[in-house]
Amino acid sequence: MDTFYEPFYLFVPIYPIRNERCLPVLAALVGKPNCGKSTMFSAATLVDVEISNRIFTTIQPNKGIAYVRARCPCTELQVRCTPVNSLCRNGTRLLPINIVDIAGLVPDAHQGRGLGNQFLSDIMQADALIHVVDVSGSTDKDGNPVGPGTHDPAEDVAFFTQELDYWMLGIVQKMNLGRRVDLREKEFIAALHKQLAGLGIALADVEYAAAATGLKQAAPESAYLQFIELLRKKSKPITIAANKADVPGADKLHERLKERYDAVPCSAAAELMLRRAAEQQLVTYAPGDGDFAVSKELDDRQRKALDIIRALMKRFGSTGVQQALEKAVFGTLGMIAVYPVENEHKFSDKQGRVLPDVFLMKKGSTALDLAFKVHEDIGKKFIAAVDARTHKSVSASYQLKHNDTISIKAGR
Numbered sequence: 213m214d215t216f217y218e219p220f221y222l223f224v225p226i227y228p229i230r231n232e233r234c235l236p237v238l239a240a241l242v243g244k245p246n247c248g249k250s251t252m253f254s255a256a257t258l259v260d261v262e263i264s265n266r267i268f269t270t271i272q273p274n275k276g277i278a279y280v281r282a283r284c285p286c287t288e289l290q291v292r293c294t295p296v297n298s299l300c301r302n303g304t305r306l307l308p309i310n311i312v313d314i315a316g317l318v319p320d321a322h323q324g325r326g327l328g329n330q331f332l333s334d335i336m337q338a339d340a341l342i343h344v345v346d347v348s349g350s351t352d353k354d355g356n357p358v359g360p361g362t363h364d365p366a367e368d369v370a371f372f373t374q375e376l377d378y379w380m381l382g383i384v385q386k387m388n389l390g391r392r393v394d395l396r397e398k399e400f401i402a403a404l405h406k407q408l409a410g411l412g413i414a415l416a417d418v419e420y421a422a423a424a425t426g427l428k429q430a431a432p433e434s435a436y437l438q439f440i441e442l443l444r445k446k447s448k449p450i451t452i453a454a455n456k457a458d459v460p461g462a463d464k465l466h467e468r469l470k471e472r473y474d475a476v477p478c479s480a481a482a483e484l485m486l487r488r489a490a491e492q493q494l495v496t497y498a499p500g501d502g503d504f505a506v507s508k509e510l511d512d513r514q515r516k517a518l519d520i521i522r523a524l525m526k527r528f529g530s531t532g533v534q535q536a537l538e539k540a541v542f543g544t545l546g547m548i549a550v551y552p553v554e555n556e557h558k559f560s561d562k563q564g565r566v567l568p569d570v571f572l573m574k575k576g577s578t579a580l581d582l583a584f585k586v587h588e589d590i591g592k593k594f595i596a597a598v599d600a601r602t603h604k605s606v607s608a609s610y611q612l613k614h615n616d617t618i619s620i621k622a623g624r
């Protein structure tokens with residue numbers, strides 16, 4: 213290997229961690245072979261001991277925990293927090309999420325090529341898809357290495373969504389809707405939802421996409437495809453990670469990609485290297501930061517490698533890996549972080565732990581949704597909720613905001 217990250221590339225660790233207390237978001241790294249999915253997985257799941265220790269683990273080779281960051285309310289509220297389901301570092305909350313590294317997708321997977329259908333259904337189990345593309349253009353459409361700049365990464369984005377759409381279309385076509393008696397609209401939607409149920413798609417999303425595209429049972433294939441495209445966008449939103457941004461010449465391809473897609477430039481190799489170097493206490497670095505500090509004497513090769521990374525971070529603001537994860541969770545998927553507390557004066561739970569838990573919830577969730585998430589009984593016996601910041605009562609239908617601290621009052 214003659215790449216810049218070699219001096220720190222001791223081995224690629226796999227941290228096979230699955231967290232029962234993880235916040236219920238599963239992000240899947242997807243894309244063709246060799247674009248850097250496994251490197252990104254290793255970097256994202258290389259979390260320090262304190263975080264891994266908090267997590268109950270069961271071994272699964274390609275699943276791990278990563279985290280996303282949110283500003284912890286402890287600073288603003290001037291309290292010392294005692295997190296339980298997450299961690300607080302200098303006022304930054306680290307929220308664990310599940311992440312999975314999925315085998316490479318090759319063109320025509322929807323017709324069973326490569327790992328084919330099994331693989332596509334694995335993808336669909338995720339809440340958020342992170343499409344890792346090689347923005348240096350040094351892998352062809354099948355994932356074989358080629359000279360940098362040879363392949364246009366924008367093609368990969370188009371091909372990937374097309375694979376997903378045709379695969380979903382195939383599932384819907386198995387229903388043979390054309391040959392069936394006309395269903396009433398409600399039955400038609402219910403039948404579509406049932407057929408797609410294995411993909412973890414909500415009825416509301418099927419209803420939305422069918423209404424927005426005006427889908428009718430007797431519609432031609434093109435109309436079904438339009439419906440599926442919208443349904444896929446709504447139910448499996450994709451974040452594009454433009455990886456290998458460190459390779460000379462990648463800037464140009466990234467600029468071109470940006471004209472058509474919103475893509476986060478990143479270098480999984482740089483992030484992995486920095487986390488490894490930090491683990492060995494060679495540098496001080498917190499994932500997501502825009503810079504790092506060297507804390508030990510380094511050899512020439514290590515120094516050179518770090519110089520390249522620093523230059524990359526200057527150009528893009530960071531290595532981009534943490535940003536891609538956070539864009540997937542907070543941006544594309546539209547989650548917010550909410551802190552339920554029992555005591556709105558002390559921001560604590562029954563045991564006196566301050567700001568113990570943080571939940572990731574869909575934007576638009578209400579105080580009542582939060583009550584049900586805390587406990588079904590609390591949801592059922594909901595009386596009122598109090599915004600712990602303002603001490604004002606809010607109603608069951610109050611729409612939660614990012615970083616809200618809410619106390620739920622429930623009957624006995």
Ligand SMILES: Nc1nc2c(ncn2[C@@H]2O[C@H](COP(=O)(O)OP(=O)(O)O)[C@@H](O)[C@H]2O)c(=O)[nH]1
Pocket residue numbers: 215244245246247248249250251252316455456457458459478479480481482
């Ligand atoms: N220059 C550079 N190389 C990378 C980066 N990420 C991965 N690679 C290299 O690309 C190749 C394929 O990476 P891998 O993670 O196995 O790809 P996967 O098949 O998508 O899982 C390996 O040689 C990696 O070292 C990156 O950010 N920059």
Ligand SMILES: [Mg+2]
Pocket residue numbers: 249250251315316
């Ligand atoms: Mg891989």
